[in-house]
Amino acid sequence: MAEFVAAAYQEKMFEILGRVESSFNSLDLNSDKEIDFEELRMLLPPGTKDEEVRDVLARADVIKKDGKISLQEFRAALASTNIEVCLGASKA
Numbered sequence: 428m429a430e431f432v433a434a435a436y437q438e439k440m441f442e443i444l445g446r447v448e449s450s451f452n453s454l455d456l457n458s459d460k461e462i463d464f465e466e467l468r469m470l471l472p473p474g475t476k477d478e479e480v481r482d483v484l485a486r487a488d489v490i491k492k493d494g495k496i497s498l499q500e501f502r503a504a505l506a507s508t509n510i511e512v513c514l515g516a517s518k519a
């Protein structure tokens with residue numbers, strides 16, 4: 428039973444990671460492999476304040492603090508925070 432749960436969990440993680448990469452690519456409008464402030468702003472709901480965009484960016488921009496979110500940072504952010512909820516990707 429535990430093995431079944433572990434396998435299902437792993438499968439789900441792979442599914443999420445695959446989706447993370449494709450959603451990252453669709454958010455990376457200029458295809459430079461980073462999500463910058465403007466790209467992040469477009470992904471958040473209309474009317475989101477600059478400081479809120481900056482806050483989300485700062486929470487994810489933790490590995491290489493260059494003001495942009497790399498795929499690695501994007502994944503780490505999803506794994507460690509509820510930023511996934513912000514991105515509307517919470518449903519399995």
Ligand SMILES: [Ca+2]
Pocket residue numbers: 455456457458459460461462463466
């Ligand atoms: Ca970009």
Ligand SMILES: [Ca+2]
Pocket residue numbers: 488489490491492493494495496497500
């Ligand atoms: Ca970064």
